[in-house]
Amino acid sequence: MDSLLFTATSGASRVLKAQHVRSNNLSNADTAGFRADMERVQSLQLNGSGFDGRTMAVTNSAMTRFDSGDVTKTGRALDIAIMGNGYLAVQTPVGNEAYTRAGNIKADNFGALTVNGFQVLSADGAPMALPDHEKVEISERGVVSIVPPGGGAELQVGTLKLVNPDITQIQKESDGLLHSIDGAPFDIDPTVQIANEHIEGSNVSAIDELVGIMSLTRNFEMQVRMMKTAETLAQAGNKLMAAR
Numbered sequence: 001m002d003s004l005l006f007t008a009t010s011g012a013s014r015v016l017k018a019q020h021v022r023s024n025n026l027s028n029a030d031t032a033g034f035r036a037d038m039e040r041v042q043s044l045q046l047n048g049s050g051f052d053g054r055t056m057a058v059t060n061s062a063m064t065r066f067d068s069g070d071v072t073k074t075g076r077a078l079d080i081a082i083m084g085n086g087y088l089a090v091q092t093p094v095g096n097e098a099y100t101r102a103g104n105i106k107a108d109n110f111g112a113l114t115v116n117g118f119q120v121l122s123a124d125g126a127p128m129a130l131p132d133h134e135k136v137e138i139s140e141r142g143v144v145s146i147v148p149p150g151g152g153a154e155l156q157v158g159t160l161k162l163v164n165p166d167i168t169q170i171q172k173e174s175d176g177l178l179h180s181i182d183g184a185p186f187d188i189d190p191t192v193q194i195a196n197e198h199i200e201g202s203n204v205s206a207i208d209e210l211v212g213i214m215s216l217t218r219n220f221e222m223q224v225r226m227m228k229t230a231e232t233l234a235q236a237g238n239k240l241m242a243a244r
Helices: 002-027 206-243
Strands: 037-046 054-064 071-073 080-083 087-091 097-100 105-107 113-115 118-120 135-138 143-147 155-159 170-172 178-180 193-196 198-200
Touching: 002 037, 002 206, 080 087, 087 113, 135 193
Parallel strands: 080 198
Antiparallel strands: 037 054, 071 198, 080 193, 087 097, 087 118, 097 178, 105 113, 113 118, 135 143, 143 155, 170 178
């Protein structure tokens, strides 16, 4: 009975963690540039005296899906979508460099460019800011140009830092950004191209996540029934022992 109970508990714990991953994906289905996570689980056979027939479920760190999301035109000058492979470099609150596919860039009252609250980095690794301008434009190579107040010739004010590391060199962390595994920043990749006035959505399929959550819910209910069965068997065994 103990083996049955612990096996069911292990399965239920795995399902709960998988539900968390699926729910987080679903809640970010409309988040620009979001990359979906995938739960990972491994079966672990427990050795002991007699027949080794008990297997536990071990949950590993979630993996990230790196396929692209749908690109839509917004008509907003500061919106960008990275075409193909590549990432936009941003700065975390502690000053580290991180990467994202989100392209919904905003400029605050002082001209500082941010994405979801993280400062956008220029090609030289410094945070980017726009001077006073009448119009702004971002080229397909990430060059940011402005028309000064009152008109006149366009002025280049900086270049977005665009990188293209291998997916084995990056990992998603709790801030939702992609970080270098060894902590070293990546070099600029001049081949990365962007589409101005477009934005890339998440790569989450809401239907797939909903179906997955429903399947996990049924799985959890089955594990709970197994726990109740183990309790019933234990109570029956106690009665037999008491009758003696």
